[in-house]
């Protein structure tokens with residue numbers, strides 16, 4: 224990953240000159256060049272996030288399998304505000320509406336966020352505490368050991384996983400009703 228452009232500019236929403244804008248380029252064997260644009264205004268909190276790559280605009284499903292802790296620590300997850308992330312093995316789904324903020328993070332960083340959400344859930348629903356604790360323990364273990372699958376679906380094709388090792392992620396292109404149209 225390299226930063227290709229970075230500036231502090233006038234915010235498109237509030238006009239204050241506190242809008243930090245950054246462009247990053249990932250050169251990936253899997254997706255080709257991926258350009259990420261990200262901005263944040265410290266005055267009004269406005270966030271901008273976009274991603275450009277060859278397949279953008281097509282509904283995608285990325286299936287990533289972490290074989291071990293290295294895959295977890297060194298693979299990147301890019302989630303646009305329309306991306307849904309779920310894991311059948313770990314047993315969670317993050318819909319765009321509920322925790323919809325765009326993010327660029329390692330898979331490890333993402334799983335720590337999931338643990339954060341689960342901790343908050345424990346406060347809101349004390350009666351489910353034991354079940355949530357078991358879930359959290361399982362996620363901690365999977366961060367160390369790998370051995371799980373993460374699925375990222377995005378109707379606009381703007382969410383993806385950039386795997387550390389080739390062969391650990393694949394992409395399916397989906398039509399409007401969610402059927403695979405072929406894969407890379």
Ligand SMILES: [Zn+2]
Pocket residue numbers: 234235236237238239264265266267268269
């Ligand atoms: Zn602003």
